[in-house]
Amino acid sequence: MPETLLELNDVSVSFDGFYALTDLSLKLVKGEVKSIIGPNGAGKTTFLDVITGKVRPSKGTVTYRGKSLVGMSEQQISRNGIGRKFQTPRVFDNLTVLRNLELAVSPRKNAFSLMLDPLPMAAKDEVHRLMSYVGLAPFASTQAGSLSHGQKQWLAIASLVAQAPEVLLLDEPVAGLTDEETLRTAELIKSLAGDHTVVVIEHDMEFIRDLDFDVTVLHQGQLLTEGPLDEVKKDPRVIEVYLGTTED
Numbered sequence: 001m002p003e004t005l006l007e008l009n010d011v012s013v014s015f016d017g018f019y020a021l022t023d024l025s026l027k028l029v030k031g032e033v034k035s036i037i038g039p040n041g042a043g044k045t046t047f048l049d050v051i052t053g054k055v056r057p058s059k060g061t062v063t064y065r066g067k068s069l070v071g072m073s074e075q076q077i078s079r080n081g082i083g084r085k086f087q088t089p090r091v092f093d094n095l096t097v098l099r100n101l102e103l104a105v106s107p108r109k110n111a112f113s114l115m116l117d118p119l120p121m122a123a124k125d126e127v128h129r130l131m132s133y134v135g136l137a138p139f140a141s142t143q144a145g146s147l148s149h150g151q152k153q154w155l156a157i158a159s160l161v162a163q164a165p166e167v168l169l170l171d172e173p174v175a176g177l178t179d180e181e182t183l184r185t186a187e188l189i190k191s192l193a194g195d196h197t198v199v200v201i202e203h204d205m206e207f208i209r210d211l212d213f214d215v216t217v218l219h220q221g222q223l224l225t226e227g228p229l230d231e232v233k234k235d236p237r238v239i240e241v242y243l244g245t246t247e248d
Helices: 044-052 074-079 097-105 111-116 121-133 149-162 179-192 205-211 236-243
Strands: 004-015 018-029 033-037 059-064 082-085 167-171 197-201 215-219 222-227
Touching: 004 044, 018 044, 018 197, 018 222, 033 044, 033 179, 033 205, 044 074, 044 082, 044 167, 044 197, 074 082, 082 149, 097 121, 097 149, 121 149, 149 167, 149 179, 179 197, 179 205, 215 236, 222 236
Parallel strands: 033 197, 033 215, 082 167, 167 197
Antiparallel strands: 004 018, 004 059, 215 222
C-alpha cells in the first residue's frame, strides 16, 4: 500500500469570517504527482500556504510523516523537507545560472560564504547535473536575468530540487510559457515523480493533460472531486463550477 507522506485532516482557514478552506481533508502519497485545479478563489494558494506554514489553520491538522506542521515556521518546514516554488520564478537575476544553483545547493545561503568556503566536489557535480537536467548547461555563465521566462521557471525548479526536498510544491509552473516550454516543463515534472512527491497548482488544462496524473478539484475551499482528468471533466459539478462546457 502506498505510503501517506503528508495529510490534511478537516482543515479550515478563516480570514475575518471568510473561509478560504472549509474542512479540507487531503492526502499526498510518497512519490506521486498531484495536480490541484479549481476556479479562482477555490483555495489553491491557501492550501499551499497552510502546508508551508505561511498561514495557520483555524482548525484541523496538517501532518508530514506523522509529525504536525502546525505552529512550525516556514523555515522549519522547509528544513524538514517541503519546498515551494511560487508562481513568479524567484531567481537572482544578477547572478549566473551556475551561481544561482551553487547558492541553492550550498547550506550557506549567501554569495560571500561561497567565496570563502568553496563547494565540495559532490555539490559541484550536483549543480552541473541539475543544469543539464533542465537544459540550462549551455547557459551556465549567463545571468539569470537574461533568460527567457520559461528558462527562469526551469532554473527556479532546479534551484528547488537542489535543496533536496521530499515534497515539491509548484504554483503555476507554466504560467506565461510557450507551448513548447509547457510541454518540456510537463516532462521535467513527470521525471521528478518517484524521487519526490510533487504538488502542481495550475489552470492550463493541456498541461494537466500532459502530466497524465489524477487531478484534485477544489471549489470554495472544499474538495469537490478527484480522479483522471477525462473523468473529472465530465463530472456535472465540475462543469458547473469550473469548466463551463464538456469536450467531445
